[in-house]
Amino acid sequence: MSKRAIITGITGQDGSYLAELLLSKEYEVVGVVRRTSAPNYGRIQHLIDRVTLRPADLLDQLSLIRLIDEVRPHEFYNLAAMSFVPASWDQPMLTGEFNAQGVTRVLEAIRQVDPKIHLYQASSSEMFGKVREVPQNELTPFYPRSPYGVSKVFAHYITVNYRESYDLYAVSGILFNHESPRRGLEFVTRKITDAVARIKLGLATTLALGNLDAHRDWGFAGDYVKAMWMMMQRERAEDYVIATGVSHSVRDLVELAFGHVGLDWRKHVTLDPKLIRPAEVEHLVGDSSKARAQLGWEPTVDFAGLVKMMVDADLDRLTAAPQVAGPVSTS
Ligand code: NAP
Ligand code: GDD
Secondary structure (H helix, E strand, O other): OOOOEEOOOOOOOHHHHHHHHHHHOOOOOEEEEOOOOOOOHHHHHHHHOEEEEEEOOOOHHHHHHHHHHHHHHEEEOOOOOOHHHHHHHHHHHHHHHHHHHHHHHHHHHHHHOOOOEEEEEEEEEOOOOOOOOEEEEOOOOOOOOOOHHHHHHHHHHHHHHHHHHHOOOEEEEEEEEEEEOOOEEEEEEHHHHHHHHHHHHHOOOEEEEEEOOEEOOOOOOHHHHHHHHHHHOOOOOEEEEEEEOOEEEEEHHHHHHHOOOOHHHHEEEHHHHOOOOOOOEEOOOEEOOHHHHHHOOOOOOOOHHHHHHHHHHHHHHHHHHHHOOOOOOOO
């Protein structure tokens, strides 16, 4: 019998890769979409005939209970969130409603309808914030630096608490930054690779950035959704850090991306103080040895491979349709 899975956030980067992975494993995939005035299915267009889309919202408890009652999934992947860190200072209340209380609503719905459902919660390395040790592992204390980070700490602990209080199979994946050609244009990797392609093709001349000294542990989203699935197949629910273990600065990223198309980044990059965050996460690097030992997980794409993959994809996209390039990201 094939398994059934619900994915919230299926229209996002991770949701689209996870849907592909689960379909390849013969799952029946039900994706949650919230109502919009126009469809927002760009990342899952190629899967649209193979998944079922159902309306629900993390803000609406009844919509989640009804969804779970009607679908009766074996696995529930909660990927939906307000995921852009700067926006969390502009909308801290809404960020908490989506990312913190939204998770409580999912947990409550599962507890009430069918406590045997396995739940994956999308936790984040942003929870480590002003890091207490290097590298960060499952036992490293949290010190979030944004309303987004704070909301994810709440979500993390409410997931742990429901696991311990009600014996739910609820896992929390503490994933470090992961990217792909499907990454939103406002995140720094994609903002850079999109700009490099535009500049190379003569569609733009400059790129405004904020803190070039921030370091991140960047991996490929396709590798990270495999880890999500692996965590859900265990005997016992536990939390895992997922990371490459290698950290680079935003400056390294810029240099590599421009260099890949033969451009000198110093001639194109400007610094905009408006892009500096009220509180910064300066340096993240993860220790995923637990996941490597227990799940057998490991990344297949390194930093250089990831940057090249993303620049090449943006070049292909903009070469095919330069007239639909859309506005440059200013976030
Ligand atoms: P993303 O591309 O921004 O996608 C977010 C998804 O959440 C979208 O499908 C969005 O739907 C949906 N969503 C937002 N609010 C919702 C609501 N109230 N009800 C229902 N759906 C809602 O994010 P991602 O990069 O795929 O990340 C997936 C998850 O992993 C997020 O929880 C993120 O915080 C977490 N995470 C990401 C990373 C990373 O590096 N990518 C690292 C650690 C943790 P719309 O399309 O309608 O906007
Ligand atoms: N977005 C952006 N735009 N970031 C910039 C820019 C810019 O112009 N210039 C410098 N940066 C720096 C930011 O200050 C930050 O230190 C770093 O680039 C990465 O920023 P983002 O790509 O926006 O990602 P993030 O690390 O804040 O958050 C992402 O990763 C988290 C996991 O640690 C998101 O995907 C979160 O949802 C996720 O939880």
